[in-house]
Amino acid sequence: MQCHNGIMDTPRPVPITVTFSQELTPRTRRITFEGPVVIDTSHPASYLSLYFSDPGSDWQEGKSTAAPPKRTYTPRYLLPECDSMTIDFVLHGEGRATQWAHTARAGDVIWAGHVTGGYDVPDDLSHLVLVGDDTAIPAIGTVVEAIPDGTRTTVIIEVIDEDDERDPSDVVPCDPIWLHRGTDVTDVGDQMLNLVRSITVPPSAYWWLAGEREAILAVRDYLVTTRHVPRDRIAAAAYWRIIPLDPRLRER
Ligand SMILES: Cc1cc2nc3c(=O)[nH]c(=O)nc-3n(C[C@H](O)[C@H](O)[C@H](O)COP(=O)(O)OP(=O)(O)OC[C@H]3O[C@@H](n4cnc5c(N)ncnc54)[C@H](O)[C@@H]3O)c2cc1C
Known part of the structure; x- marks a missing residue:
């Protein structure tokens, strides 16, 4: 958490850049990003918010705290030592994230919240x-x-x-x-x-x-x-x- 003027808020998302996009199936795109994603968990099935912000928006410029549309996704692969993250997007029809993933190209930028949550594997799992x-x-x-x-x-x-x-x-x-x-x-x-x-x-x-x-x-x-x-x-x-x-x- 960060503190601005005594008010606690969630940490600001970081920009991440598409490095590679490929079709896994006709309805799934695998997109790899480069960027300093913050990882708060070591659990599998962790997740993060992706923020879809128009270039030059007040939020990106830090002039507005009103966050843009966001969706939750699973980092399929995380390589923090390389600042690399891969996400598999299901293309299901309409939707901000789906539309974005359809056309994402190397160099495109979106914003990522912290990687958090996930499955706490039970000790007695058989x-x-x-x-x-x-x-x-x-x-x-x-x-x-x-x-x-x-x-x-x-x-x-x-x-x-x-x-x-x-x-x-x-x-x-x-x-x-x-x-x-x-x-x-x-x-x-x-x-x-x-x-x-x-x-x-x-x-x-x-x-x-x-x-x-x-x-x-x-x-x-x-x-x-x-x-x-x-x-x-x-x-x-x-x-x-x-x-x-x-x-x-x-x-x-
Ligand atoms: C913890 C977590 C992890 C997730 N991990 C992944 C992941 O790794 N990959 C992934 O693809 N999704 C994942 N999701 C699901 C993803 O967040 C939702 O599918 C999201 O709604 C997609 O956003 P959108 O902008 O494309 O569609 P929205 O704008 O949210 O929805 C638009 C319309 O599409 C419908 N819709 C939304 N999702 C689907 C769908 N999958 N199939 C059919 N119709 C749908 C809605 O009902 C709505 O009518 C995860 C969600 C959570 C909570």
Whole structure:
């Protein structure tokens, strides 16, 4: 935290510059940045805010504290010694971040908040079930790479179709169960919940869930109320919302 005139506020984001952009799948762009990103955590599935500010805006010039639109993303790779960070952007249609990622080129600048949060890997982890959608693939990759060798994993990922399938990690095979929801956004999470209902895992298993808000809440509620999984064995995060928010709120 920084203190200006006695008022505490969040640290100012830093500018980061695109060095490389490549298509991973028809709906995913991998973008690598260079810049002095501040890292506050060593947990996998950490995240940061990206700020989409027009060049020369009052905020960039430090003349305004009203922050531009921001979105949350997972740093898939972080190399602080090289000031390098890589993010995999799902291109889902409309949206400030998606539109930006579509056209991002080397030299483009956006702003990054601190890398924070993430999954606090339990000490007694022996089996981890990871359930997510396309936005969670980068985080799943960081989790399977961070958990102890020998941990059993069950990985369930819901995407639009087989074009979106890609291994979460190049170094730790996790053989995901792929689910295809199709392009109708109202079907998000249906197959995920059905699959979770059908699988058997040891009662000692931990669960990590991330994806569309209502889909993740439905899976978590099922686990708690029907499977009686203790809440402290479930880490659940809403990564996006199917219901569009009031546009005035979106620009916060
Ligand atoms: C902790 C965390 C980590 C995340 N990590 C990643 C990541 O690594 N990669 C990644 O791609 N996303 C990630 N997300 C999700 C990402 O922040 C959201 O998808 C975000 O809404 C995208 O912003 P946008 O400007 O493109 O769309 P918005 O302006 O936020 O939304 C525009 C419209 O698109 C819809 N929408 C938003 N996201 C999606 C989607 N994924 N699929 C379909 N429709 C959508 C909304 O309902 C809305 O109607 C993460 C989110 C969190 C909270």
